[in-house]
Amino acid sequence: xxxxxxxxxxxxxxxxxxxxxxxxxxxxxxxxxxxxxxxxxxxxxxxxxxxxxxxxxxxxxxxxxxxxxxxxxxxxxxxxxxxxxxxxxxxxxxxxxxxxxxxxxxxxxxxxxxxxxxxxxxxxxxxxxxxxxxxxxxxxxxxxxxxxxxxxxxxxxxxxxxxxxxxxxxxxxxxxxxxxxxxxxxxxxx
Numbered sequence: 001x002x003x004x005x006x007x008x009x010x011x012x013x014x015x016x017x018x019x020x021x022x023x024x025x026x027x028x029x030x031x032x033x034x035x036x037x038x039x040x041x042x043x044x045x046x047x048x049x050x051x052x053x054x055x056x057x058x059x060x061x062x063x064x065x066x067x068x069x070x071x072x073x074x075x076x077x078x079x080x081x082x083x084x085x086x087x088x089x090x091x092x093x094x095x096x097x098x099x100x101x102x103x104x105x106x107x108x109x110x111x112x113x114x115x116x117x118x119x120x121x122x123x124x125x126x127x128x129x130x131x132x133x134x135x136x137x138x139x140x141x142x143x144x145x146x147x148x149x150x151x152x153x154x155x156x157x158x159x160x161x162x163x164x165x166x167x168x169x170x171x172x173x174x175x176x177x178x179x180x181x182x183x184x185x186x187x188x189x190x
Contacts (some may be wrong), residue, residue, distance in 0.1 A: 030058050035170060039182060042167040045147050046179030052142045052152055056081070059154075077156055083137030086152055087130040095162050097153050098127055100177050101163055129155045130162075 021128070060076045077084050085091060103124045130153035138144040138152070150165040166177040176182055 007012075010054075032140045032170075035168070039167050039170055042163070042181045043182055045150060046161060046163060048181065049138065049142070049144055049146065049152060049154075051157070052144050053156060053159050053161060056142070057156055068180060069080055073156055077131060081131075083133070083141035084150050085132045087127045087132050092125070092134075093132075093151050096164050097130075097162065098166070101127055101167070104162075104177070109149070124155055124160050124177040127153070129157060130160075131156065 019039075056077070059072075060073055063076070071079070074086070078086070087094070087097070101124070133141065133152050133154060134148075135147055135150045138147055139148065153162050154160070160178065162177045164177075166175045167182075168174070169176050170184045171182075
């Protein structure tokens, strides 16, 4: 009687099946971790920008309280922040931002959003109330560093910061453009 000391075809197939199952689980976990990292990165970058916007607005309020009433907030922004581009003409991504604003304006239950009704200047729904910034102008004008490939519009009056590309929130599965609209984001304090 002859003894085979090799592996059988069935044991080889079972081993391959187990390896494929483990690989599938690993890939799925890796994809979920990557998506979670994207949301966390988005929130972190937006918090940094939001903190700087709050600081600029508070500097203006302090400056105004010290008797400097000759400049409006817009004049102050344009004279103190290099690269601040008012969203009145054409700029990169204008159509995308107009679509985002329209989408945000039509959402129900959105926090910290001033719709055009009842607000004399159109509030957050009027793109001309915003300033456009790229990564480069965020660095040079606002001093926000270590943020790459970001395009935002900022309404300094309401302190709203909207990012052009946004990110998909893992909890709601909806695309969001402001950090405080994520399930892990903090509410805007004005």
